[in-house]
Amino acid sequence: MALKEILIRGLWFFTAIFAVITVFFILFFLIRYAYPIFASVGLGDFLGGELWKPTGSPPVYGTFPLIVGTVLVTLGAMLFATPLGIGSALYISELAPYRVKAVVKPAIELLAGIPSVVLGFFGLVVLTNWIRISFDVPSGESWLAGSILLGVMALPTIISVSEDAISAVPREFKEGSLAIGATHWQTISKVIAPSALSGITAALILSMGRAIGETMAVMMVTGNAAIIPDPITNVLSPVRTLTGTLGIEMGEVAVGSAHYHALFGVAVVLLSITLIVNVCAVLVMERLREENVASAKSRHRVLSPDIADRLKRPLGIFAAAFLAVILFLVAAPLTAVIVLAVLGAVFVVKERISPKHSQKIAFGLIVISIVTVLVILSIILFDIISHGLPALSWEFLTRSPRNLGREGGIFPAIVGTLYLVAGAILFALPIGMGAAIYLTEYTREGPIMKIIRSGVDLLNGTPSIVFGLFGFAFLVLFLNFGISLLAGLITLGLMVLPTIIRTTEEALRSVPDALREGSFALGATKWQTIQRVVLPPAVPGILTGTILSIGRAAGETAPILFTAVVFSRRFLPDSLSDPVMALPYHLFILSTNVPGAEQNQYGTALVLLLLVIGVYLVAIFIRNHYQKTVRW
Helix, strand or coil: CHHHHHHHHHHHHHHHHHHHHHHHHHHHHHHHHHHHHHHHHCHHHHHHCCCEECCCCCCEECCHHHHHHHHHHHHHHHHHHHHHHHHHHHHHHHHCCHHHHHHHHHHHHHHHHCCHHHHHHHHHHHHHHHHHHHHCCCCCCCHHHHHHHHHHHHHHHHHHHHHHHHHCCCHHHHHHHHHCCCCHHHHHHHHHHHHCHHHHHHHHHHHHHHHHHCCHHHHHHCECCCCCCCCCCCCCCCECCHHHHHHHHHHHCCCCCHHHHHHHHHHHHHHHHHHHHHHHHHHHHHHHHHHHHHHCCCCCCCCCHHHHHHHHHHHHHHHHHHHHHHHHHHCCHHHHHHHHHHHHHHHHHHHHCCHHHHHHHHHHHHHHHHHHHHHHHHHHHHHHHHHHHHHCCHHHHHCCEEHHHCEECCHHHHHHHHHHHHHHHHHHHHHHHHHHHHHHHHCCCCHHHHHHHHHHHHHHCCCHHHHHHHHHHHHHHHCCCCCCHHHHHHHHHHHHHHHHHHHHHHHHHCCCHHHHHHHHHCCCCHHHHHHHHHHHHHHHHHHHHHHHHHHHHHHCCHHHHCCCECCCCCCCCCCCCCCECCHHHHHHHHHHHCCCCHHHHHHHHHHHHHHHHHHHHHHHHHHHHHHHHCCC
16 A cells, blocks of 8 residues: 555656656757757847848848847737726725626636637738728738737736635725725725735736747738848837737748747747746735735735835836827837826826716726626627638538638548647647646645746746647657647647646646545545545636646647648548647637638638637536535
């Protein structure tokens, strides 16, 4: 029995350290293949060069325009999403009646479940056309289109995490503020929001990390011109991001060429930026958490006006400075001065406005925020459903594509997507559960746990296109798997692994220690306790992680772009070594490379959307069933 326990503990330790090993392999292969370009061009010229022309004569590898494009699109997305996201979170947590909240929250979750390639398709067909007509420009594919689309993608993260942070503020804080005569808005702005500041900041940084690492949606709407906008304030200029460059060029480059190594150099730059953002997120959240603890030493005391003002003043100064920089870059110096002057006037006269009128204005803006988000969701769903339904037929769902996808169906793409998702979950779920069991049940805070957690965090912050690049270099080329179902499902499994680890760990920690102690008191071993006492109540939480992983894997394109998929295949794969069709990739190629296929484009987008939502609904039903049947 003792030997069995030792072997089981060793197995779980291996699964826990697997994330660290994966991060090491990703960094090793990226740097290994990027080093030749750094050595030949020089790191300074590679990062600071103002021309990216790898197919020129001679070729030039300057990534500065790509870095600028990435930064501009991300900043624009955050400027668009931050007020809408925080306003919506305030509405859900503080203003919405129970019945309204029961409708709005699932709607926000539905927005989060829309695959990025579907949003990219909507942006390419609808958003860019609207920009072209509204601003009378030759093409709507621009920095503005990329920022709006990324902002829409960032909204669910900002809303969900911010709403959780606001809802976690102790009730006595709110009750105490209202008891001393403060209005509801004064309580929100001076007590609740400062107390939830760390969570709101985390939401913004997490959404920024997703925006930086997004590939397909940005690649479909930004125009992909490797230039710096001239002037820099021209939001209608096309731009190219780091992720877009990898997605466009990696599939056509000759392996081993200077261009090939330069793309791995781009991946190193992208990964470095995302790691810096993640590290900053950790540092900021820890600092703000310390400040919150210091400002509220006891849960029964409301934040004093002095503390609220000290938190509020630096936030106001930072917000004004941030807005000034954004306006200076995005609009023009004169516009920045005018807008800031108006804001200054508002701050001056706001003291003369009664608290009652201030509350009406603030609540009106909050309601406008949530209405705007719901309108955006409604427009996206209405466009895809109304144009996609006519394409749906038995032939479309059960036949292979013909005439480059303009005719026929998408059956091989549907089956290929299901194969990839099922294989990814079968690969990642045992490893993720084992890692979570080890972190929760077999180890305590210390160097080993910090190393493992750091590996999981780094893996979670890795952009999906970097997973695809690693899968191509390691699985397709180094291990000689080729473009295959096996390479694709392993790559997808690595991408969803951190989600499974985190959600499973939270589910295990929610099980009361009294159950473990009672099992040990009856003579059960460690593994017997975990297997028969701890795991059954944690099943709903484990299923939650699986739900999130299934939804993400089904809608991802970038990780399988270079590892698993082909555009047209008449027959289903016979083995794991065969390539497959997949709905996200099929939609991407149809919408960007096949003219005259509008009906099948919308049909493919609708089927992918229904598939992802259907998977969520089935998994949620199973989870709710366990919650009803598992009793403590």
